[in-house]
Amino acid sequence: xxxxxxxxxxxxxxxxxxxxxxxxxxxxxxxxxxxxxxxxxxxxxxxxxxxxxxxxxxxxxxxxxxxxxxxxxxxxxxxxxxxxxxxxxxxxxxxxxxxxxxxxxxxxxxxxxxxxxxxxxxxxxxxxxxxxxxxxxxxxxxxxxxxxxxxxxxxxxxxxxxxxxxxxxxxxx
Numbered sequence: 001x002x003x004x005x006x007x008x009x010x011x012x013x014x015x016x017x018x019x020x021x022x023x024x025x026x027x028x029x030x031x032x033x034x035x036x037x038x039x040x041x042x043x044x045x046x047x048x049x050x051x052x053x054x055x056x057x058x059x060x061x062x063x064x065x066x067x068x069x070x071x072x073x074x075x076x077x078x079x080x081x082x083x084x085x086x087x088x089x090x091x092x093x094x095x096x097x098x099x100x101x102x103x104x105x106x107x108x109x110x111x112x113x114x115x116x117x118x119x120x121x122x123x124x125x126x127x128x129x130x131x132x133x134x135x136x137x138x139x140x141x142x143x144x145x146x147x148x149x150x151x152x153x154x155x156x157x158x159x160x161x162x163x164x165x166x167x168x169x170x171x172x173x
Contacts, residue, residue, distance in 0.1 A: 019079060019080040019081035019084065019122070019126055020076065020078075020079030020080050020081050020082075021079060021081070022079045022081055022082045023079075026078055026079060026082055029072065029077065029078045030078065030082055030083075030086070033069055033072075033078075033083075034086075036065065036069075037065070042061060042062070042065055045057075045058035045061050045062050046062065049062055049092060049095060049096075052095065054095070059096055059099035059100075060099065060103065062092070062096060063096045063099065063100050063103075063113050063116060064113070066089065066092055066093075066096070066113070066116045066119070067112075067113045067114075067115050067116040069083070069119075070089070070115040070116045070118065070119035071115050073119055073122075074115050074118060074119060074122075080119070080122055080123075080126065081126070083119075083123075084122070084123045084126040084127070085126075087123075088123065088127075089116070089119050089120045089122075089123035090120045090121070090123040090124040090127060092120070093116060093117060093119075093120030093123075094120075096116075097117075100112065100113045100116070100117070
């Protein structure tokens with residue numbers, strides 16, 4: 001009974017649209033995640049995932065990596081907003097889901113990549129909640145209200161730097 005009360009309180013405190021607040025101290029964790037995804041070990045597989053041209057050994061490697069990253073987000077060690085703004089966990093899950101399900105069945109481990117699956121659902125909610133940032137590039141294509149007029153105005157040519165030589169500096173050959 002007590003667990004049920006605590007669970008309902010946690011659900012009430014954390015609504016489905018609360019994806020955490022991004023703070024400067026999250027930058028190091030984010031950079032570490034980016035470095036992992038682009039490392040010599042996982043970078044090639046991640047690149048193939050983005051191009052939808054995965055090889056046989058890529059599926060488990062990437063699914064497990066996304067599982068580890070998802071744990072950080074679901075335990076609030078990195079805000080979901082930061083993670084889901086940069087990475088398409090929902091689309092990655094869609095690409096890797098069948099192999100994860102097959103491995104769950106083969107091993108009898110229903111918990112395999114469960115955090116990745118949960119994070120993918122949260123990422124879907126995040127994506128549905130926010131229009132693409134580039135929507136302003138497609139004005140008039142949708143029934144959205146136009147952005148207000150204004151901006152920086154006419155751009156002036158960049159001035160030459162002060163003290164710049166009029167002739168290139170000769171170099172030694």
